[in-house]
Amino acid sequence: MDWFAAVDIYCERTAPGFWNEPLNAISNLSFILAAIWAGNESRKRPGQPLVIYMLIALCFLIGIGSFLFHTFANTWSELADVIPIWAFVAIYILASVRLIGGVSPGRILRVSLMVIAGIIITFMATSGNDTSQSNPETPISMLNGSGQYLPAVCAMLILSTLTWKRRHPLAPWFITATIMFMISLTFRTLDMHLCAAWPFGTHQMWHLLNGLMLGVLLQALIRNTARPDQPIQLAPGAMSD
Known part of the structure; x- marks a missing residue:
């Protein structure tokens, strides 16, 4: 693998160069601001579980990694972009299952394996077509690389549907974040x-929209979770199964 091979898969980039994608690079400030927002809110609410701070750190790293990718635009910086994103997705799903539903550690392990398998299968299905089109003569795929985010779309739709059906206090947060993600994915495509x-x-x-979305997702857990041994309660009369 050539770690310094150029990657040119975005409209704004027209030539090699550190500042050839200025808008794509600077817009990553949204992730940094989302992490700062989450950090400030978590300090106001002591007793947050460690996983919350892990997610805040990953949100910050998403901004850094994506900035590197849209400036250096090569293979190693592409990994710096992708790894924090999928780490955040996997850990957020597991944190939600644990903190919101109070699921046992044993079941968390099974869910973990399912999440990892889903991500691997998706990357195998989209590799070579969606995530890397460094050859300018390669035809643009219909989804323009957005197919790799199918697991994230499914996870957000599931979380939104389950919390809405159970009249969960996090339902408005997840539904808002899901709408933001669908709109942002359209722009990416x-x-x-x-x-x-x-x-x-x-x-x-x-x-910009994803930074706001991650901010909303982080706020959802921070504002509604006190301790990992106290899952968020359903609204009175909500389904309990």
Whole structure:
């Protein structure tokens, strides 16, 4: 593997160079701001479980990794972008299952294996087509790389549906975050397809909306979780199965 091979898969990039994607690079501040927002809120609410601080740190690293990818634009920086994202997705899903549902550690392990398997299968299915199109002559796929986020879409839809059906206090947070994610994913998908009409592309909107979405997801857990041994309670009269 050539760790320094150039990767050019976004509309805004027209040539090699550190600042050839200024909007895509600077828009990663949204993740940094989301992490700062979450950090400030967690300090106001002592007793947060360790996993909350892990998620805040990963949110910050997402901003750093994505900034590196949209400036250096090569293989190693692509990994710096992808790894924190999927680490956040996996850990957030597991944290939600534990903190919201009070699921036992044994069942958490089984869920962990399912989450990891889902991510691996998705990457295998999309590798070579979605996540890396460094050859400018390669035809743009219909989803423009967005297929790799199918596990995240499924997880957010499931969390939103379950919390809504159970009248869970986190339902409005998850539903809001899911809507944001679907809109941001649309912007990501359209980026290369709209180059002729909009040379700057739409990928920076993916960053801005996703930063806000991660901020909402972090706030959802921070504001509704006191200790890991006290799962968030359902609303009175809600389903308990």
